Amino acid sequence: MARARISDVAAAAGVSVTTVSLVMNDVESRISDETRQRVREAARTVGYAPSSVARGLRAQQTRTVGLISDQIATTPFAGRMLAGAQDAARENGHLVYLLDTGGDETIEREAIRALTAQQVDAMIYACMWHRVVDVPQGLPAQTVFLDCRPEAGGHRSVVPDDRAGGAAAVRELVAAGHRRIAYIDTDETPIASTLRHEGYVEVLAEAGIPVDATLHVRAETSALGGRAAADLLLDLPDERRPTAVFCFNDRMAAGVYIAAHRRGLDIPRDLSVVGYDDQQLIAAEQDPPLTTVALPHYAMGRWAMEVALGVRAEGDEDATHLMECPVIRRDSVGPPPAQVAKPNRRRASHTERPPEAATDR
Amino acid sequence: MARARISDVAAAAGVSVTTVSLVMNDVESRISDETRQRVREAARTVGYAPSSVARGLRAQQTRTVGLISDQIATTPFAGRMLAGAQDAARENGHLVYLLDTGGDETIEREAIRALTAQQVDAMIYACMWHRVVDVPQGLPAQTVFLDCRPEAGGHRSVVPDDRAGGAAAVRELVAAGHRRIAYIDTDETPIASTLRHEGYVEVLAEAGIPVDATLHVRAETSALGGRAAADLLLDLPDERRPTAVFCFNDRMAAGVYIAAHRRGLDIPRDLSVVGYDDQQLIAAEQDPPLTTVALPHYAMGRWAMEVALGVRAEGDEDATHLMECPVIRRDSVGPPPAQVAKPNRRRASHTERPPEAATDR
DNA sequence: TTGAAAGCGCTAACAA
DNA sequence: TTGTTAGCGCTTTCAA
Numbered sequence: 030m031a032r033a034r035i036s037d038v039a040a041a042a043g044v045s046v047t048t049v050s051l052v053m054n055d056v057e058s059r060i061s062d063e064t065r066q067r068v069r070e071a072a073r074t075v076g077y078a079p080s081s082v083a084r085g086l087r088a089q090q091t092r093t094v095g096l097i098s099d100q101i102a103t104t105p106f107a108g109r110m111l112a113g114a115q116d117a118a119r120e121n122g123h124l125v126y127l128l129d130t131g132g133d134e135t136i137e138r139e140a141i142r143a144l145t146a147q148q149v150d151a152m153i154y155a156c157m158w159h160r161v162v163d164v165p166q167g168l169p170a171q172t173v174f175l176d177c178r179p180e181a182g183g184h185r186s187v188v189p190d191d192r193a194g195g196a197a198a199v200r201e202l203v204a205a206g207h208r209r210i211a212y213i214d215t216d217e218t219p220i221a222s223t224l225r226h227e228g229y230v231e232v233l234a235e236a237g238i239p240v241d242a243t244l245h246v247r248a249e250t251s252a253l254g255g256r257a258a259a260d261l262l263l264d265l266p267d268e269r270r271p272t273a274v275f276c277f278n279d280r281m282a283a284g285v286y287i288a289a290h291r292r293g294l295d296i297p298r299d300l301s302v303v304g305y306d307d308q309q310l311i312a313a314e315q316d317p318p319l320t321t322v323a324l325p326h327y328a329m330g331r332w333a334m335e336v337a338l339g340v341r342a343e344g345d346e347d348a349t350h351l352m353e354c355p356v357i358r359r360d361s362v363g364p365p366p367a368q369v370a371k372p373n374r375r376r377a378s379h380t381e382r383p384p385e386a387a388t389d390r
Numbered sequence: 391m392a393r394a395r396i397s398d399v400a401a402a403a404g405v406s407v408t409t410v411s412l413v414m415n416d417v418e419s420r421i422s423d424e425t426r427q428r429v430r431e432a433a434r435t436v437g438y439a440p441s442s443v444a445r446g447l448r449a450q451q452t453r454t455v456g457l458i459s460d461q462i463a464t465t466p467f468a469g470r471m472l473a474g475a476q477d478a479a480r481e482n483g484h485l486v487y488l489l490d491t492g493g494d495e496t497i498e499r500e501a502i503r504a505l506t507a508q509q510v511d512a513m514i515y516a517c518m519w520h521r522v523v524d525v526p527q528g529l530p531a532q533t534v535f536l537d538c539r540p541e542a543g544g545h546r547s548v549v550p551d552d553r554a555g556g557a558a559a560v561r562e563l564v565a566a567g568h569r570r571i572a573y574i575d576t577d578e579t580p581i582a583s584t585l586r587h588e589g590y591v592e593v594l595a596e597a598g599i600p601v602d603a604t605l606h607v608r609a610e611t612s613a614l615g616g617r618a619a620a621d622l623l624l625d626l627p628d629e630r631r632p633t634a635v636f637c638f639n640d641r642m643a644a645g646v647y648i649a650a651h652r653r654g655l656d657i658p659r660d661l662s663v664v665g666y667d668d669q670q671l672i673a674a675e676q677d678p679p680l681t682t683v684a685l686p687h688y689a690m691g692r693w694a695m696e697v698a699l700g701v702r703a704e705g706d707e708d709a710t711h712l713m714e715c716p717v718i719r720r721d722s723v724g725p726p727p728a729q730v731a732k733p734n735r736r737r738a739s740h741t742e743r744p745p746e747a748a749t750d751r
Numbered sequence: 752t753t754g755a756a757a758g759c760g761c762t763a764a765c766a767a
Numbered sequence: 768t769t770g771t772t773a774g775c776g777c778t779t780t781c782a783a
Contacts, residue, residue: 032509032776034775034776034777035776035777035778036776044753044754045753045754045755046754046755046776046777046778047753047754047755047756047778047779048752048753048754050777050778050779051753051778051779054778056778056779059752059753060752060753061752061753064752064753078503078506078507079507079776079777080447080507080509080775080776080777081504081507081508081509082443082446082447082452082508082509082775082776082777083447083759083775083776083777083778084776084777084778085443085759085777086441086443086444086447086758086759086760086761086775086776086777087758087759087776087777087778087779088759088777088778089759089760091443093508102463102469102472102473102476102488103469103470103472103473103476104469104670105466105467105469105669105670105671106466106671108463108464108465108466108469109464111463111464111488111490112463112464112490112492115463115464115488115489115490119497119500124487124489124504124505124508125487125488125489126485126486126487126488127463127472127476127486127487127488128476128485128486129472129473129476131473136480139480142439143442143485144485145439146439146440146441146442147442147443147454147485148393148441148442148443251675252675252676252677253675256677280671280675283675284675287677290651308466308671309465309466310466310467310641310669310672311671311672314612314613314614314641314644314645316613316617316648393760395759395760395761396760396761396762397760405769405770406769406770406771407760407761407762407770407771408762408763408769408770408771408772409768409769409770411761411762411763412762412763412769415762417762417763421768421769422768422769425768425769440760440761441759441760441761443759443760443761444759444760444761444762444775445760445761445762446761446775447759447760447761447774447775447776447777448760448761448762448763448774448775449761449762449775450775450776
């Protein structure tokens with residue numbers, strides 16, 4: 030059967046469409062309770078649901094927002110951003126169009142066009158990982174950038190505070206007593222790589238630890254890369270070999286685990302490691318569970334949507350909002366092994382942490 | 391500045407709105423080439439983009455589809471379904487509303503209402519993993535179910551062929567020469583668990599291998615669970631210990647890797663393992679890379695969208711469409727170790743496969 | 752307290 | 768080949 034219209038309800042209730050509209054939108058009290066009841070009843074019996082399309086046309090306000098992303102929806106990485114954005118949208122009565130472009134510029138242009146045609150009330154431009162991006166032509170000026178910073182400036186955007194995150198990770202290791210701390214970095218150079226490295230250097234300086242360039246190694250961004258880098262590091266002579274490793278991300282950290290275990294090294298007894306990303310289904314499932322720095326994906330998604338919808342004041346400045354990356358403490362960090370003596374015995378259990386590590390900070 | 395309307399273009403080009411509409415929609419040839427040019431030009435200069443809202447109201451057809459899911463967008467698991475659905479939508483000129491309900495029924499009801507109000511042309515109801523679901527009230531009859539099967543029947547749906555997938559996995563092991571093949575199953579009982587087990591039993595029967603109940607063990611669906619189950623299995627006396635393990639999913643398989651490596655067992659020399667899901671960032675990054683069965687997420691997403699949009703004929707029957715789960719051959723399957731003698735030496739390299747395994751099938 | 756009617760931007764039937 | 772106009776379903780101003 031065809032959709033019920035407002036006039037059907039009006040006819041059924043024996044009132045005008047104005048009255049029905051007034052009742053359905055809970056406008057003022059003008060309408061008598063009795064009429065109100067009658068209209069409600071009629072609406073229910075004819076199965077009436079107001080058309081958002083007609084309403085949108087009339088109001089020039091669709092309660093709809095477009096989210097353009099490179100790949101966040103189709104990749105296992107940053108989906109929590111979507112959750113944050115969606116929750117905020119729903120709480121504010123908005124629906125979201127999700128368009129993944131796969132990084133294709135033609136598709137991106139088409140997406141912007143389609144969303145504009147759809148008269149979305151707001152737009153969000155999201156990236157899977159923290160990047161600096163060119164502002165695509167045709168994007169409305171009020172577009173909010175999520176997990177990326179527009180090259181040009183003059184737009185609202187939110188990104189993780191990777192510098193502070195890198196610092197926090199390394200501080201974790203310094204606090205556990207480490208002095209020879211390596212940074213296994215990606216061999217691409219996303220801005221996150223640079224920023225985390227800055228944090229690393231900053232904390233070493235803070236702690237009076239000289240920066241040793243041989244401890245900063247780059248490799249492919251994968252478990253394989255992490256493993257290769259770790260092998261390099263662990264082959265260093267005793268006095269220069271790191272007792273702890275900070276990894277660009279959890280995948281590379283997983284590679285460090287493999288390298289360490291292949292050598293019969295125990296984490297964290299023989300080597301401490303800290304990752305980055307707190308990637309679901311990866312970080313927590315390492316053995317032992319990986320201490321890492323979380324990317325605040327959910328919070329960023331929510332922030333972006335709230336700013337886009339104008340329900341969050343702080344988004345008013347045309348500045349990049351930095352969001353904190355919290356350290357997630359699990360079991361891969363402990364004190365450094367005794368300085369001189371090599372480990373001379375293997376612990377019986379590999380799942381237990383040395384007690385001093387648990388209370389170290 | 392305000393949005394340009396069709397009448398603005400008409401005025402600028404000195405023609406009627408009809409003409410503009412005709413030109414913009416490439417209708418027939420009626421319009422002279424010269425006028426056509428003029429209109430195009432005018433549209434460009436005033437920055438005109440037709441309003442999909444007005445068009446949708448007029449045509450009672452929004453070129454919009456709603457995708458309701460439990461959590462696929464916000465979880466690292468089944469995002470590829472979205473990619474398939476989106477690609478198909480885009481190719482057919484449709485936009486998709488994505489609504490993740492997080493499994494909350496109130497949110498789900500609200501989502502259905504909102505999508506109905508939005509007059510979407512089609513709806514897809516998707517689950518993160520293969521399940522049997524109750525059909526939510528209010529869902530249009532033509533809704534397509536993605537990665538789930540409606541309890542009630544009478545709807546179009548697509549799910550992975552988990553029975554055949556389980557069979558394929560085990561067949562892989564049988565073909566490599568294994569006779570003692572364990573199944574590390576989840577301790578929940580999703581339909582996929584049952585189906586994959588059926589496939590397992592079927593292939594054993596096919597190969598004339600008696601089913602040994604001690605080789606079917608259930609555990610928590612995680613690396614930890616997989617590890618515990620593997621420990622159980624590997625503690626079995628020699629003559630009953632499995633030489634190969636089929637795991638309910640890749641996460642559990644990762645746990646098997648941990649258990650094996652902790653015992654100094656080499657995969658695949660001492661133990662072969664096959665996973666399920668081909669989970670991105672997990673299966674391929676194991677050491678050695680995990681042979682597994684892929685869930686055809688992208689294909690299922692595409693299928694669902696094409697059927698929902700009516701551009702795929704086979705979706706006409708009100709039946710459940712089974713989609714093949716292909717085996718992804720990597721390096722975790724080899725021939726069983728020599729039957730009687732225990733492995734008496736360790737290979738020097740752990741990354742190399744025994745050559746016979748590579749050519750085994 | 753309620754209703755009539757204009758108009759949101761577009762398409763398409765009909766007229767010229 | 769082009770233009771006039773009704774109407775998609777709704778909200779809202781103005782009048783009763």
